[in-house]
Amino acid sequence: MTYIAKPKMRHPGIATNSLGFTHRDYEGAISTLCAGCGHDSISAALIQAFFELAIEPHRVAKLSGIGCSSKTPDYFLGQSHGFNSVHGRMPSVLTGANLANRDLIYLGVSGDGDSASIGLGQFAHCVRRGINMLYVCENNGVYGLTKGQFSATADKGSKSKTAVNSDSPIDLVGMALLLGATFVARGFSGDKKQLVPLLKAAIAHQGSAIIDVVSPCVQFNNNPQSTKSYDFVREHNDAVNRIDFIEPKAEITADYAPGTVTTITQHDGSVMRLAKLDPAYDATDRARAMAYLQERHAKGEVVTGLLYFEENPGDLHHHLNTVETPLNVLNEKELCPGSAKLAAINDAYR
Ligand SMILES: Cc1ncc(C[n+]2csc(CCOP(=O)(O)OP(=O)(O)O)c2C)c(N)n1
Ligand code: SF4
Ligand SMILES: [Mg+2]
Numbered sequence: 001m002t003y004i005a006k007p008k009m010r011h012p013g014i015a016t017n018s019l020g021f022t023h024r025d026y027e028g029a030i031s032t033l034c035a036g037c038g039h040d041s042i043s044a045a046l047i048q049a050f051f052e053l054a055i056e057p058h059r060v061a062k063l064s065g066i067g068c069s070s071k072t073p074d075y076f077l078g079q080s081h082g083f084n085s086v087h088g089r090m091p092s093v094l095t096g097a098n099l100a101n102r103d104l105i106y107l108g109v110s111g112d113g114d115s116a117s118i119g120l121g122q123f124a125h126c127v128r129r130g131i132n133m134l135y136v137c138e139n140n141g142v143y144g145l146t147k148g149q150f151s152a153t154a155d156k157g158s159k160s161k162t163a164v165n166s167d168s169p170i171d172l173v174g175m176a177l178l179l180g181a182t183f184v185a186r187g188f189s190g191d192k193k194q195l196v197p198l199l200k201a202a203i204a205h206q207g208s209a210i211i212d213v214v215s216p217c218v219q220f221n222n223n224p225q226s227t228k229s230y231d232f233v234r235e236h237n238d239a240v241n242r243i244d245f246i247e248p249k250a251e252i253t254a255d256y257a258p259g260t261v262t263t264i265t266q267h268d269g270s271v272m273r274l275a276k277l278d279p280a281y282d283a284t285d286r287a288r289a290m291a292y293l294q295e296r297h298a299k300g301e302v303v304t305g306l307l308y309f310e311e312n313p314g315d316l317h318h319h320l321n322t323v324e325t326p327l328n329v330l331n332e333k334e335l336c337p338g339s340a341k342l343a344a345i346n347d348a349y350r
Helices: 038-053 068-075 090-100 112-117 120-128 172-178 192-204 230-236 286-298 316-320 339-348
Strands: 060-064 081-084 105-111 133-139 183-188 208-214 237-239 241-246 261-265 271-276 302-309
Touching: 038 068, 038 133, 038 192, 038 208, 060 068, 060 090, 068 081, 068 105, 068 133, 090 105, 090 120, 090 133, 090 316, 105 112, 112 120, 112 133, 112 172, 120 133, 120 172, 120 208, 133 192, 172 183, 172 208, 172 286, 172 302, 183 192, 192 208, 192 241, 192 302, 230 237, 230 302, 241 302, 271 302, 286 302
Parallel strands: 060 081, 060 105, 105 133, 133 208, 183 208, 237 302
Antiparallel strands: 183 302, 241 271, 261 271
C-alpha cells in the first residue's frame, strides 16, 4: 500500500495557531518510509514550521522530483498545492509555476540524487536565477529509493552498507553559495531545535533559500563508516550559530549575552536572532563562508547552521521587472497586447 489516510478524530483540547488551525491541518498522509528515516523528521519539522508561522495551507505549492525524499510532500501539508515531477526536474517546474503565480509560497523538496546527480544542472540554474522559494535537499548520500547506490554528495572514502565511495563529493551548500543563493543553511534531521527556526526564516526569506539537511538513510547508509550516518553527524557537527526566528507581530525579548548575538530584520519585518557559537563566523560574508566550509570539511567536520544570508535579496520577478499581478490571472489582452505594441518594443532595440 502506498497511501494511507490518517484518521480524522482529534483531541478537543488540541492547540491551535493564530488562524485557528491545529497541527493536524498541516499534516498529510501516513508516511510509508522506513521507520527511523531522517526524511520523516524533516517532514515533522516542516509541519511545525508552517503551523507556527500560521500560513494557510492553500498558499503553499510543494514540488518534488523522484526518490524517498521526493515522496515526502505527500506526508505534510495535505491541503496545499502539490506537484510530483520527474527525477531531477523539479527546479524547472517550480520556476515555471513561480513565474506564472508569484503569490504562492514555493517549497521545493528534493534528494541528493535528485539535486546533485541527475538534477545538478536544474539545481544550478534555479539557484542562480534567484527564484523566491525554499529548496530543501534531504541529503543521505545515497539513492535510497533504488536501494542505496552512492549519490554525488557521498564523501570520498565513505562506506555504505555494501560499498566504498571513491569519487569526490559535490557540496550543495558550497554550490549554492557560488551560484548566488541569498539564504544558505545546513541542518541535520536529528536536530529539530536547530532545523525548525532555519525553515521558518527561510520561508520568510523573499529570495532563493537553500537548506541542505543531512538526513540519514537507516536502510542503506547508516553504518558507522558512513559520513551521513546519525552517529557521524552527531560526533562531527560544527554548528556555527543558533537561530531564533521572531515573526513580525511577536514581541522581541532579549535573553542572550550582549556581543554574542546578531539581530537581522528580514524584508517582511520578521527578525532573526543569530546566537554565534563560533564568534569568528560571519553569516553575511559569502567568500568567508565558502572558505570556512572548505576548511572544516578538510578536517572531517559537518558545518551546520545559517551559513549565509542577504538582507535585501530580490528575486527573479524583481530582476525581470514583472507586474505585481500574477501572470495567471491576467487576461489574454493584457498578456498579449497586440502586434503594434510588439513592433514598438522591437523598434526600441534597433
Ligand atoms: C529519469 C530517471 N532516472 C532514474 C530513475 C531511478 N531513480 C528513482 S529515485 C532515484 C534516486 C533517488 O535518490 P535521491 O534523490 O537521493 O532520493 P532518496 O531516495 O535518497 O531520498 C533514481 C536513480 C528515475 N526514476 N528516473
Ligand atoms: S530506503 Fe533509506 S531513504 Fe528510503 S525510506 Fe528507507 S531509510 Fe529512508
Ligand atoms: Mg538520497
